[in-house]
């Protein structure tokens with residue numbers, strides 16, 4: 001029998017969870033390994049991690065995410081594109097069915113924190129059907145001390161039951177998958193999917209709702225700190241390089257995905273990382289690679305050899321979106337507090353599949369606002385359901401529209417104030433294609449991107465002359481240590497410069513078209529931060 005089972009489920013009873021099977025409270029990772037393996041949720045790899053499969057859903061399901069329309073939040077929530085409304089009545093019925101489903105079933109509970117800064121910390125109870133999601137929670141969030149645990153009262157509760165499926169005709173959902181957030185009831189319900197990213201991103205959405213009320217800017221970004229204490233933020237949509245580029249042997253990692261910016265500085269929302277593992281190179285990404293070789297890491301949908309149990313990080317036969325979840329302590333030069341000062345540099349990462357944008361450019365404050373609201377990248381297959389193999393140009397406000405609970409202008413206004421007040425330098429870094437579009441050109445090597453980041457963050461680029469990009473108006477450095485001059489000007493990397501010009505204008509027009517939704521709500525000078533299309537005369 002497992003050593004740590006507590007049959008006292010008093011607090012769960014208060015939350016309406018009656019007559020569950022065993023309740024496994026705050027089990028340690030080794031104990032959870034034993035449970036996960038006993039239940040055949042996953043297998044142990046030779047290198048030590050627990051390898052699980054998420055079944056049908058190997059990425060997020062953005063079309064299945066709902067926010068309950070209720071009086072306390074209805075006037076504020078950014079309804080429509082990403083936040084689908086669902087009624088209180090539907091929510092209560094779905095919740096009741098989930099409570100019924102849990103009768104007689106074992107559940108795993110972890111009481112954890114989100115938010116490294118104690119002032120803005122959220123206490124969260126994660127109730128999951130599987131042991132491996134309990135490990136995921138331990139890896140991704142912040143562990144309370146034993147003392148804190150004794151008096152732990154959850155602010156929010158997440159119930160994640162991957163094997164419970166919604167019925168759209170009964171539940172009013174779009175499919176059998178659901179992620180339903182109820183800010184008034186402080187409850188998050190997840191079902192029909194095992195993809196663990198839903199758990200972390202539902203908490204991110206919650207913090208995106210709550211924190212602007214405290215004048216804290218929540219951000220979809222990574223953060224790290226250099227030896228001289230200089231802080232850098234890396235914004236970007238999925239697959240643009242936040243996790244990869246923020247893990248840097250020369251800089252201290254604060255976090256790879258979600259941070260808050262308060263009057264005191266930057267703090268991580270999480271206590272762990274969630275890295276893409278497909279074709280991970282030991283040489284190019286040593287810090288992340290070694291986390292795949294350790295006990296405690298959770299690997300989603302990574303293929304292993306059934307005989308030797310060795311990992312094959314190159315095998316994409318289950319999905320392109322293979323993932324590793326590990327505690328930030330697994331990165332050797334990570335911060336132990338998750339907090340740091342105000343940033344000196346902000347990087348907007350984009351993976352431009354059209355091969356148009358320069359690999360690095362300095363943005364004016366107006367361009368920074370324009371590009372923050374635009375949130376351009378080319379989504380690469382995998383992280384969200386329904387994307388094929390061709391990357392496609394995407395505009396996602398604040399570099400994370402699916403997680404923005406409030407209107408993007410709320411976050412943009414806060415960012416604008418902070419950039420001005422702290423005199424932050426803002427850069428656009430294209431980690432995508434050069435020498436042509438996706439399929440023709442090549443992705444910019446990680447080593448080259450790192451060289452450009454090193455030059456920007458050290459201040460070296462401040463001394464180098466720039467050229468204005470004629471279509472987008474960016475200031476593009478003409479040289480960069482460790483990078484060929486040609487790479488800095490995408491037009492020169494294309495075999496047919498005329499084809500480049502056509503492509504660049506196409507992209508510029510897409511920016512203009514997309515920005516129409518924000519044009520009325522922003523200060524007129526922000527529009528000057530957009531591409532120069534139509535401004536020539």
Ligand SMILES: Nc1ncnc2c1ncn2[C@@H]1O[C@H](COP(=O)(O)OP(=O)(O)O)[C@@H](O)[C@H]1O
Pocket residue numbers: 236237238239240241242243244245256275276277278280431432443444445446447449
């Ligand atoms: N120049 C580059 N910069 C950053 N990542 C790159 C680059 N070239 C290829 N990649 C790959 O792109 C992916 C970036 O993903 P990741 O860092 O997880 O993004 P995010 O955290 O923003 O979702 C990784 O698989 C990485 O190996």
Ligand SMILES: C=C(OP(=O)(O)O)C(=O)O
Pocket residue numbers: 059060197198201236237238239242243257274383
């Ligand atoms: C986990 C995710 O984020 P990212 O790809 O930005 O790491 C996700 O979008 O599901």
Ligand SMILES: [Mn+2]
Pocket residue numbers: 242243256257274275276
């Ligand atoms: Mn990431």
